[in-house]
């Protein structure tokens with residue numbers, strides 16, 4: 200059914216317009232009460248619950264950053280079975296992102312190229328939305344409903360010079376840490392000029408240490424802090440990030456973001472080039488994402504959380520990441536190709552694997 204809709208409707212539309220159509224559908228469904236029905240049908244089996252970062256997660260599988268940058272769809276998305284939703288990337292100031300078109304499908308590769316450029320409403324606008332979501336979540340939790348863990352991913356405002364990046368991250372931290380179950384410092388999106396330079400250890404150390412302190416101070420509790428890294432880092436740089444995470448006693452790493460590489464694609468090279476710059480995501484990312492995961496796990500103690508993301512499509516893929524040492528797993532691109540019941544399928548597969556030992 201979804202394949203038919205994708206072929207006849209979505210694939211004929213600009214990819215970002217299709218995204219907005221899906222968003223409107225989800226929000227309408229929520230208002231009409233469909234979310235409740237979906238939640239019953241899609242909620243993960245109790246056997247999938249895991250403990251990580253001091254919380255119980257309803258499933259190891261969640262929705263990666265970028266899908267709900269505005270925190271307007273958290274509960275409708277959770278009703279589709281995601282165990283967690285990562286909001287953002289949110290920046291210190293609101294910004295429009297890059298001019299459209301900025302999101303492209305490579306259907307043959309079931310991949311996406313995006314150069315969204317952190318289009319978002321800014322930290323201050325997100326705060327009341329997340330406060331309301333948290334209130335709704337604690338009420339739903341009391342009545343035994345399926346509720347997600349909600350992470351907040353923060354990045355640098357484009358107009359802020361790189362030298363002032365820390366202050367920009369701290370603005371978002373002060374505003375958003377109190378309403379986040381966990382916080383992610385994103386230094387790996389390819390669409391904000393210079394951002395990935397913050398992955399250099401000499402820049403990353405003071406940034407993570409300042410954000411960590413500010414987050415706990417602003418929230419009055421420990422807010423788990425993770426750093427999200429690019430698949431394009433050299434192996435030595437991945438090892439250096441792992442050492443830094445251990446040294447700073449950070450809670451974890453998210454690996455990986457999209458890649459600037461165009462290797463391994465089956466789509467026509469001319470049409471790929473015509474899409475222009477941007478981050479590539481989808482199955483083509485899987486091998487490097489798994490390598491980075493294994494490298495990180497070889498260095499990081501089991502108590503340090505690794506969230507593996509990049510090219511995950513099936514329940515078997517999620518199980519493989521967990522077997523390779525991931526604590527939790529996320530996905531984004533396959534949602535576009537697999538449709539609304541993607542997380543449900545993944546959860547059911549994981550539950551059946553658990554049952555059969």
Ligand SMILES: Cc1cc2nc3c(=O)[nH]c(=O)nc-3n(C[C@H](O)[C@H](O)[C@H](O)COP(=O)(O)O)c2cc1C
Pocket residue numbers: 263264265266268287288302311313315317352385388427455456457480481482484508509510511529530531532533
């Ligand atoms: C359209 C789009 C927008 C994204 N926006 C963000 C973002 O704002 N912040 C971020 O950390 N990652 C962002 N990502 C990266 C994803 O969170 C994920 O790391 C990446 O797509 C790899 O996973 P996948 O292959 O399952 O899509 C975005 C990805 C896509 C496709």
